[in-house]
Amino acid sequence: MQQPSPIQEESIPIALTDSDILARAKNGTGKTAAFCIPALEKIDQDKNAIQGLFYTHNAPGRYSLKAKCCYSCSHEELALQTSQVCKELGKHLKIQVMVTTGGTSLKDDIVRLYQPVHVLVGTPGRILDLTKKGVCILKDSSLSPEFQPSIEQLIRYLPASRQILMFSATFPVTVKEFKDKYLPKPYVIDLMDELTLKGITQFMLLWKKGKKSTALTPSFPRQLQINQSIIFCNSVNRVELLAKKITELGYSCFYIHAKMLQDHRNRVFHDFRNGACRNVVCTDIQAVNVVINFDFPKSSETYLHRVGRSGRFGHLGLAVNLITYEDRFNLYRIEQELGTEIKPIPPQIDQAIYCQ
Template identity: 35%
Template sequence: MYHMRRKREGYVVVFNPTLPFQSKIPNQTLIQHFNLSLSPSQRCYCWIHFAIMAGIAPEGSQFDALKFDSKMNELLAADGQDFFTSYDEVHESFDAMGLQENLLRGIYAYGFEKPSAIQQRGIVPFTKGLDVIQQAQSGTGKTATFCSGVLQQLDYSLVECQALVLAPTRELAQQIEKVMRALGDYLGVKVHACVGGTSVREDQRILSSGVHVVVGTPGRVFDMLRRNSLRADHIKMFVLDEADEMLSRGFKDQIYDIFQLLPPKIQVGVFSATMPPEALEITRKFMNKPVRILVKRDELTLEGIKQFHVNVEKEEWKLETLCDLYETLAITQSVIFVNTRRKVDWLTDKMRSRDHTVSATHGDMDQNTRDIIMREFRSGSSRVLITTDLLARGIDVQQVSLVINYDLPTQPENYLHRIGRSGRFGRKGVAINFVTKEDDRMLLDIQKFYNVVIEELPANVADLL
C-alpha cells in the first residue's frame, strides 16, 4: 500500500495502492510524515488499511473514526514528553498577570472582569515569549487570550508589523481585528485585516503606512508577503487561530509557505477548539518546546448551554416546526444552521414568504453584502440569522442566546462550534436540534463524542431564554 524511501532529509512516504502492506504498524517517523505526504483521498485509503493492520478495526468491518482518532493521538504523543513542556501557573485575576496598565484598561473596558479558565492559564506564558498550543471551547475568551499576549509584547515605538495572525475565514479575521483593536485601544495599536474579497491596493496602502499587527486569511497574507507589501523583517509573533479548520479547508500548504517567509526565530501560538492529530503534527514543524494547554474531549461540552432535540420524523416537517418556534426565536437573537448554501437561500425564501423576518449569509455572497448583514445582526436590528458553518467558528455576537440546528452538522466536531454561538462567556443559552429518523445516528454520535445527554425539547422553551 505504501513504502518508505530513505532520503537525506528523512523518510518520504510513497503511495502505491498496488504494493503490499510493508509493516504492521508504521513507526513514529512514518506517522509524522504520513499526513504531509498524501492527498486526502490517498490518505483516507491508507488510513483505513492502517486501522485494520493496527488492530483498531478488524478486516471487513466499518472504520471507527473515533477509535482511530484516539489511536493517532496516542501514537503522535508517544514522544510528547520530549517535545512539549508543561506550564502549571494559574492567575486568577488580570491584575496578577503583570500586564501593562493601558492593556489592563483595554481589557476592563471591553467588559472582562475575571479571566476565564483558558485566560488564567494561557495569557502569561504567551507574554513571556513561549511557544504555546492552547485548546479551549468557543465562548471562553480564546481570542482575547492571544490578543492580550500579542499586545503585551509589541514595541509601539516601531510602526512595523511585529505580529501575524492567521484565521480560516474573512469573518473570523475581521472579528479578531476588532478584538485586538478594542483591547489595545489605550495602547495606540495599529491593526489591519488582510482578507480576500477586499481591495488589494487598499491593503498595500495601509501596510505601507505602517501597522503593528496583521490579521488575515492565508491566501491574502501570502499574496502580500510575496509582493513584499507586507514585510516580515520585524515579525516576532505568529499565531494560527482555529488551526484545525485551516487544515480541513486545505490551507496547510499556504501556511507552510508563509512560515518559510518569516524570520527563523519567531514565537508561535496555535489556538483551536479542537486539536486533531494533523494539527498537533503541524506544531512539531513550527514550534520550539511549546507549552501545551489541552482540554480533554469530555471537557469540551459548553457549560451553561441547555441542549435539546425535536423529533420531526421527516425532512418536510422541519419547516413547520421552525415556523411554530418563530415567536420564541424573535424574543432573542437566534442563529439557524443548515448544511448547504442552497438550503440557506431556500429556507430564507420560505420563511419570508410566510411573513417571518429573517436575514441570511453564506460564502457565495460578496464580502460587502456579508459585512452589512453581520453588522445589522450584531447591532440587533436583525434578530434571526440563517447560515452555514461559515459562521460556526469564532464569530462573537454576544446577544445570541438560541441556536437551532435545522440540519445536524455532518461532523460531531462542528456541533461544538455551532452551539458555542449561544451562551457566550457564561451567559445562558439554548441549542435546539431538529432530528429526523435519518439523523438518529448522528445525534447518538454527538452525545457520545461530548459525553452528554441531549434531552427532548420541553413545552416551556421560552422560559429558558
C-alpha cells in the first residue's frame, strides 16, 4: 500500500475540517492529490450540480482556491492531467468529471454541462465564459484561480461560505494580496525544505564531441527499462527535430510544444497518457518512470520541475542528463543548490533503482 507524501499527510486532514490552507511544497511532491482527495471526499454524487471547480492557469506555481474546493495549475496539459487524477480518484465514487480548455469547442462544452457534472476542470477564460452564459452554475461549487480579474469575477458566482486552499511552490505578490483579502487566518503548511529528489536516481552522460543527437543510438535507449519517458528540450525546433530523429531510430515518439494548436496538444497528451506511445519530446507533461534532459536545464527550479515528473507519489524514478562541456558550471551549481549528486551513467543500469 502506498504511503501519502508529506504534503498529503499534513494537508488532507486539515482540509477535511473545512479550514482554509496556505501550503507551500516543491514540484513533484503530490500537491494535486493533496487537494483532489479532500475535495472529492466532500462531493455528494447524488446531487446533480457542480460542486468542485478546478481552475487551471499559466502561473509560475500552482494555487488552489476552494469554494468548497478549488485548484489551479499551469498549462492546458495540466488541466487534462488534473482531470485525469480526479477521474482516477473518483471513479469508484461515481463522480462525474469534465474538463474544458480554451481552443476546444464551446458548443460541445455547453452540451456536456446539461448532463451531470460534479467536478469541472478548466482554464479561467473558458470557465468564466460558460458561467456568464448561465450554463455553468457555481452556487454549490469550488473554484481554482490564478490571481487575475477573472478570478474576482468568478468568486462572485460562488457561495458566501467557502473554504480556500492555496497550494504552490512560490507565492508572488499578487497571491499575497489575494490571501489578505480572502484568507485572513489560513492554516499554514511550509514543506519547501522537503527533498523532492528522494527515490530518483540521477545520471549524466558526458557528450564531448559531435552532435548530441548521435547519443540517441539504438543501444542507448536499450540501457533503460522504459515504461514511458519524457525527453526535455529547450526550444521548439529542437523538440521537432529530436522527435523525428527518435522516430527514425525505430521508436514510437510524440512531441508537444507551445506553437501547436490546442486540440492537437490535447490529443497528443491523451494518447500518450493512454499508452499509445512510449516517448514524448516536450516541455511539460505527466509523471513517467524515466526523464531524459536532452538539453540540460539552466536553473535548479527547472531541474526539479522536470526531474520531479519521475518518482512521484513514492514511486522510484530515473533521470538521465546529456551533459556538454558548456553545461559543467550549471551541473555543479544545481548539485550544490539541491544537495544532490548526478553520477556518470554506468554501462548497465539496475532496473531495481527505478522500476517497481
